[in-house]
Structures are given as C-alpha cells and as structure tokens.
Amino acid sequence: MTSNIDNEKQPEITSAEVSSSRRNFVFGSIAAAGVTIAPGVMLYQTANARSLSDFSLKEAASAKVRWGMLVDTTKQVDWNKCVEACNKEHGLNNETHSRDDQKTQYIRVVDVKNKGTGHSMSLPVMCQHCESAPCVDVCPTGASMKRADGIVLVDRHRCIGCRYCMMACPYKARSFVHEVLSDQTENTPRGKGCVESCNMCVNRIDNGLEPACVEASNEAIVFGDLNDPESKIAKMLKEFGGKQIRADLKLNPSVYYKGI
C-alpha cells in the first residue's frame, strides 16, 4: 500500500476517468428526474395539489416550487415547543462556553405588546427565506445562498465566518458558532467559525417530511408550496391573507404570519 502511494504516478482524476459506477449514478439520476417530473406536471394540470411525496430524492431542487410557511399567531400554541423540536432536529444548544446571547438560535420567540390596547402576543421568528435575500447579496464567498426552491441557507464549505450576512439580515435570523462543537446531528453538520440559520429543514424536505417546527406546532404553522395555487398554504393565504414581517423592505419573504 505504501509503495502504491509513494512511488506510482498519481493518475489525474478527470471527469472522464471517474469510474463507470459514478457515471451510472449521475445519468441514473437524470433519467429518474425525468420520470418523476412528468407526473408532477400532470398533477398540476389536473388541478391537484402537489404534495411533498411527489418530490424525489434524486431530483434537484426545482425552481417551480417555492417553499413557504404560514404562521397562525391567533392559535394558542407554545412556540417553545417548536424551538425544542428545532433544537433537537439540528442538535442546537450544545454550546458549553458561549454566553446565552451567543448561542445559536434558529427560531426566536418574540413577545410583542401593543401599549395602546394592551394586546400582547408571541410569534416565532426564524429565517424568513426572502426572495431577494440581503444575506445572499452581501456574502463575499457565495456561501450564503438561495436554493432553486427558495430556501436560503449557508454552505458551510464556503463560509469564512465574516458575519456580513448577520449584519445584513433585518430579521436577526443568523447566529455564529463561537466554539468548537462535538456531537452534531448527522443531518446538520455545524461547527466553529461558521454562520448558520434556519434552513427550513432541507434534509427533511428532501426526504418528503415537513420541517420539525411545523410538525411540532399542532398545525399552527402550515408549510407548503407558495407557487402551487392548489396547496393548502396558498389557499389559506388567498382566503385569510397573511402578513410578511417588514414587508416595507420589499424582500418578499416566504414566511407569512396570520393575526399580526
């Protein structure tokens, strides 16, 4: 084994040389995508809602879809339950040296009170997954990115931890990891020196599941495809309306709130 590594000339790995099984893997994915896209299109034409299970693992995130959430703040829900589900899914809150205000939060529970009327309520505020996201605009390395289906997330392979995106975000949605971490969950790799935020549980969405907070919310958060007029979220938005936080910034977030 040693002689192999040291003495032999290292063959240059070009795309042509990457072995046949890799090639099959790539072409196999393309073929499968074609098959699965077709029923999706048909469903759309016959005016049936596309569901999460229509999306294949092998399919790349599609620009036809725009994932969004509608948070019903009029429902009496303990939003901390959503925070706990989020923490569990992503393995958050495992910092040992950071101050509380340094610890990563994907969802913040914000309490607001109208002093005039005395009405108070609380709402969960996470990454709003803006259509024109300021964090993506300012990122110097392309780490802060928007997936084709509208999910804004950080590519930690490229993040240099400059924290420009934290400055740019009007929702205070991003956190920075200040210390060496261990025992991450296998679906959410995270570590020191990277910025991170809610990624709408991409790993769950790609596997046909709803985000953790949606599942834990007793249906107070509705998740779905904003581009599909037959989806539950689109119908609810059409019927009841929904507000985006700081809509005046014209960032067009994917997260809507009902009752604020």
Added chain:
Amino acid sequence: MRLHLNLLSFAIVSLVLLSSMSSVMASQDSLGPKITIQPSSGEKCILPPEEMRRQHPDLLKHDRIATLREGVRAKADGGKLDGSLKQCVNCHAIKDDSNKYVRIDNDQHFCVSCHKYAAVSIDCFQCHRDIPEGSGDFHALSNHKGVNYNAVVPGTYNLTVQDMANIVPEGYSDDK
C-alpha cells in the same frame, strides 16, 4: 600518518552508522511502518477500495455541491448506498474494546488511521458527525426519515451528549 588516522576514524564511524541502520531495517518491514485498516460493516462500497483510496476526496466534493447547493440526494450505486459522508461514517465506524464507537480524536478512527499515516489533516469532522447516530447497530440507526416531532412536550427537552447519542428515529417520545 595524519591522513591514515582520519581515514581510520571515518571507516569506524561509517561502520557504526551502517550497523545501526541495518538494525532499524531489521526491526521494520522494508516498506516502513504499516497501518492496519479496520474492516467495515458494509458489504460493498460504491467503488473498489483502491479507487476509493485515490478518489474519495473528489467524490465527496462532487456530492457536497450536488447535495447542498442543488438539493440532489440521490443514492449512489444502484440505490443502496447514500453518496454522503454520513454513509461513509455509518459503514466505516470503528468500535473499541468496550463496544463504543471511537471518536475522531482516536487514532483507531477509520479516517484518522490512514490520514494520520499519510500526514494529511482532515477538517470534515469539525462540522460533520464523526460516529453514527444512535447507539444501536450499524445500519439500524435511522430510516433516514428523521425524528417525529409530534410528540415533543414543552419543557422536557434538554440536550445532553447522551441524548444526542440516543436519538431514536421511529416513534420517538419524550414522555416515557
């Protein structure tokens, strides 16, 4: 005479050096120190071992772009194996004598054993999990479908190392 003395001392020194070298050579194999690569639990990797040894960095780099940036989470090689670092770890995790998975700081760790030998540092596990999730058997860890969060009860959740090691995918409940 002086030249003779010099030559003699040179001969003696070189003899001593040679003999010490030969004793080193005798104690090791002629190819230098060897590493032992622990067998993995999986039946078959996506490529034969010799190709994996050379190509795994390129394969991982390809997949990380496809997965994260494009959202393709295809199964490699006929749909059995995940082309992800998670899959690498799940198959190649090594257990120590006390039947616990060895972490990345242990020289027995599959990746570390070879990387330390080749003096190539790896950053992957600063963020990625270095051992499989859960404490059970290799492949029964997760159905890759995630945790069910309908059963999360407020106020009962405190994340500990033990907790992270025992995440049970199916029918998970906080209230026992």
